Amino acid sequence: MRELFHRKLERTSIGFAIAIIAAASVGGIVEIAPLFTIDETVETVDDMRLYTPLELAGRDIYVREGCYACHSQMIRTLRDEVERYGPYSLAVESKYDHPMLWGSKRTGPDLARVGGKYSDFWHVAHLTNPRDVVPESNMPAYRWLARNTLKMDDLGLHLAAQRAVGVPYTDEMIENASRDAFGQASPDTEFAAGVTERYGEETQVSAFDGVTTRVTEMDALVAYLQVLGRLTKAPYQNTAAPEQAPDPNN
Amino acid sequence: MVKQLTSGERQFAAVILVVLAVLGIAMAAAGRADPLGVHGLIVLLYSGALLYVVLSSFYEREPDLSLRTRYYDDPIKVGIALTMAWAVFGMFIGVWVAAQLAWPNLAFDAAWSSFGRLRPAHTTGVIFGFGGNALIATSFHVVQRTSRARLAGQISPWFVLFGFNLFCILAVTGYFMGLTQSKEYAEPEWYADLWLVVVWVVYFILYIRTLARRREPHIYVANWYYLAFILVVAMLHIVNNIAVPVSLGHAKSYTVWAGVQDAMVQWWYGHNAVAFFLTAGFLAMLYYYLPIRAGRPIFSYRLSILSFWGITFFYMWAGSHHLHYTALPHWVQNLGMTFSIMLLVPSWASAGNALLTLNGAWHKVRDDATLRFIMVAVIFYGLSTFEGSFMAIRPVNSLSHYTDWTVGHVHAGALGWVAMITFGSLYTLVPTLWKRERMYSAMLVEVHFWLALAGTLIYVFAMWNSGIIQGLMWRTYTQEDTLAYSFLDSLVAMYPYYIARAFGGLLFLLGAIVASYNIWMTVRYSPEALTDRAPAGPDQGPLPENVTAPAE
Numbered sequence A: 001m002r003e004l005f006h007r008k009l010e011r012t013s014i015g016f017a018i019a020i021i022a023a024a025s026v027g028g029i030v031e032i033a034p035l036f037t038i039d040e041t042v043e044t045v046d047d048m049r050l051y052t053p054l055e056l057a058g059r060d061i062y063v064r065e066g067c068y069a070c071h072s073q074m075i076r077t078l079r080d081e082v083e084r085y086g087p088y089s090l091a092v093e094s095k096y097d098h099p100m101l102w103g104s105k106r107t108g109p110d111l112a113r114v115g116g117k118y119s120d121f122w123h124v125a126h127l128t129n130p131r132d133v134v135p136e137s138n139m140p141a142y143r144w145l146a147r148n149t150l151k152m153d154d155l156g157l158h159l160a161a162q163r164a165v166g167v168p169y170t171d172e173m174i175e176n177a178s179r180d181a182f183g184q185a186s187p188d189t190e191f192a193a194g195v196t197e198r199y200g201e202e203t204q205v206s207a208f209d210g211v212t213t214r215v216t217e218m219d220a221l222v223a224y225l226q227v228l229g230r231l232t233k234a235p236y237q238n239t240a241a242p243e244q245a246p247d248p249n250n
Numbered sequence B: 001m002v003k004q005l006t007s008g009e010r011q012f013a014a015v016i017l018v019v020l021a022v023l024g025i026a027m028a029a030a031g032r033a034d035p036l037g038v039h040g041l042i043v044l045l046y047s048g049a050l051l052y053v054v055l056s057s058f059y060e061r062e063p064d065l066s067l068r069t070r071y072y073d074d075p076i077k078v079g080i081a082l083t084m085a086w087a088v089f090g091m092f093i094g095v096w097v098a099a100q101l102a103w104p105n106l107a108f109d110a111a112w113s114s115f116g117r118l119r120p121a122h123t124t125g126v127i128f129g130f131g132g133n134a135l136i137a138t139s140f141h142v143v144q145r146t147s148r149a150r151l152a153g154q155i156s157p158w159f160v161l162f163g164f165n166l167f168c169i170l171a172v173t174g175y176f177m178g179l180t181q182s183k184e185y186a187e188p189e190w191y192a193d194l195w196l197v198v199v200w201v202v203y204f205i206l207y208i209r210t211l212a213r214r215r216e217p218h219i220y221v222a223n224w225y226y227l228a229f230i231l232v233v234a235m236l237h238i239v240n241n242i243a244v245p246v247s248l249g250h251a252k253s254y255t256v257w258a259g260v261q262d263a264m265v266q267w268w269y270g271h272n273a274v275a276f277f278l279t280a281g282f283l284a285m286l287y288y289y290l291p292i293r294a295g296r297p298i299f300s301y302r303l304s305i306l307s308f309w310g311i312t313f314f315y316m317w318a319g320s321h322h323l324h325y326t327a328l329p330h331w332v333q334n335l336g337m338t339f340s341i342m343l344l345v346p347s348w349a350s351a352g353n354a355l356l357t358l359n360g361a362w363h364k365v366r367d368d369a370t371l372r373f374i375m376v377a378v379i380f381y382g383l384s385t386f387e388g389s390f391m392a393i394r395p396v397n398s399l400s401h402y403t404d405w406t407v408g409h410v411h412a413g414a415l416g417w418v419a420m421i422t423f424g425s426l427y428t429l430v431p432t433l434w435k436r437e438r439m440y441s442a443m444l445v446e447v448h449f450w451l452a453l454a455g456t457l458i459y460v461f462a463m464w465n466s467g468i469i470q471g472l473m474w475r476t477y478t479q480e481d482t483l484a485y486s487f488l489d490s491l492v493a494m495y496p497y498y499i500a501r502a503f504g505g506l507l508f509l510l511g512a513i514v515a516s517y518n519i520w521m522t523v524r525y526s527p528e529a530l531t532d533r534a535p536a537g538p539d540q541g542p543l544p545e546n547v548t549a550p551a552e
Helices: A004-007 A011-035 A053-065 A078-085 A121-129 A155-164 A171-175 A177-184 A192-199 A217-226 B005-030 B035-056 B066-069 B074-102 B115-147 B156-177 B190-212 B221-238 B259-294 B301-325 B332-344 B342-359 B363-365 B369-391 B394-400 B404-433 B443-475 B487-524
Strands: B242-245 B252-257
Touching: A004 B342, A011 B190, A011 B221, A011 B259, A011 B301, A011 B332, A053 A177, A078 B443, A121 B259, A155 B242, A155 B252, A171 A177, A171 A192, A177 A192, A177 B342, A192 B035, A192 B332, B005 B035, B035 B156, B035 B190, B035 B301, B074 B115, B074 B487, B115 B156, B115 B190, B115 B221, B115 B259, B115 B404, B115 B487, B156 B190, B156 B369, B190 B221, B190 B242, B221 B259, B221 B301, B259 B301, B259 B342, B259 B369, B259 B404, B301 B332, B301 B342, B332 B342, B332 B369, B342 B369, B363 B369, B369 B394, B369 B404, B369 B443, B394 B404, B394 B443, B404 B443, B404 B487, B443 B487
Parallel strands: none
Antiparallel strands: B242 B252
16 A cells, blocks of 8 residues: 555654644634735724723723623624623724723623713722622622822823824824823813813713822723723614524524 | 753853843843833742752762763653642632632732632633643653653753743733733733743754654654644744733733734634643643553554644634624634534544543553543543534524633533543653652542542533523513513522532642642652662663554
């Protein structure tokens, strides 16, 4: 019998290594590369706005605390999800998200449209001790967020790094990052006006944690939670109906 | 370990450690206002401690170079010790986070111990700490034995082992300080990722050079899997972790990938971390330690080829099944589903090949708990790959996704397959390596087996129940066509299962502690301790009976 080709391959370690790389590369190339070239992958919308420096700082805290381990930010195209959480998520909504925080597990509910659903005061009480407002909750308490002053002096560097990976922050935004973060959490100061000027009238300027004398990590996280799902109105104008989840009883 | 090195090699090791210490000082200085500074100090301490070990034996007598024709087993021994240390650490954190889900106040109001920071410490501890060290240690053993060649390097095996553990330490201590990229199973920040690339390149060079030294014409199947593990993990790691740091003085970075592309890259990585870290490497263990322990050659050589290339090719397409019904384009979702189902063929070919290898040795499975570990691992491998293909089907995924069912599935694989095959391999390897006739206590292996099996079953059944209940409650409608349950209703229904799951995990942890004790005692006290015996043991020459040769 003729020798199996594989017997030859087994005699050369470099050849074998090259064969492994070749076999393992195909799937990724076919599935990932077109996502950058096919235009329909991410919808084009006009009103998509950027995270303000305070919201970005809040997002970094969301990342730091590993919130993605229990909360998704991706409403699937299923009827029950749309009725529970709101219109299903579009790709454009996370187009400026480095990294994306779609999540993979819902120990707690989805947060893709939590912005504006509860008051700032509710969020602060809930983060301070979730069981004060939801007795059955198993979420950890995040009391230290209100104790920690937010580090704002290097937010310009954060925005610059975001720009380096493709988020269109302007020089003006980068320059004013620290001031804007302060201003967004301090509505009665001269810095507040600059935030809405640079990031749009829809931007929420508020004393998120109720204390105006200093900006805490609580301010930043609540500012971020309040903007979730409100960067664009596109999902609400989308007319394609969600799918009915298959019923196992039928 | 230093005594085995010549004075030139000792100098080289010292130079590497001094360079590493200087890097640590640079990190500490650049990141003095940032957690990066703490990591700089950790790097400094780590390299300082190793430097102390090297320098304290620096002027000892040089080794007899004629002994270099023998296998190089010292790094394997240290690797096994590290494997068990990480196992106990990672599983302890696992039990703790599991308990936090039932009793949230177990975080004790501290930032470092909250669920979101401990959870990656658990996953990194068990996947990279326990799994990674086990893979490195066994790969060093298997490649030498199946190639009948000594490792191609004196210092590089130590560099790989200690370098990898430095990565794990930076990862876990980073999570406690809140340093994470929030990319599942790729949480460590940019400098730790860069360091892992260096370690991994050295690992690959060491491995391929050792294979080049082989005195067997063919590369044995276990080495195919170790090679795939090393190469593909490198590809995945590099692509998924490309990021721009905020500055060289910041630990924080932002990934270059955004939104939907980031999701696809992340799950291409995430699913193939399962494939090439948690499957390929452990199949390598299976292909070596199963025939050794059972005393029978692998059933079919052709089946091994089929399953190897099937796994290497198909797995890389399957990642998008983590993103069904999301904003990822439909065509990618469908490709992911299709390949996930096809993946069942090579997966079951491996499992079938392993079980058929046991044909004729079933009496050994009955009597020998070590072989039973391996057999049960194969069963769980077969079951969880079937479950995985099933859950990748879109309508099934609509129910299972986001629920505890996924967590149960992962643990059927992680506890039932990965950990069990590792324990089976270690119980085979440890007596050989330390030249003992057998483990210190066969009874304790038996105890460990039943603890591990009971723990896994309790865990998996609890999560199946909770996951399916959760999924069904989320989509149940009332007669009036409104949602029947609030999210909170579904959470309240989970509590009993969260307690059961923590209990199952606790049993598994106890098993790992028993194993550590047993291994320690095997090394420490053995009636026939052969400390100063001549090198000629059965392990030194060609493999006994050559059971790992292809079956043809």
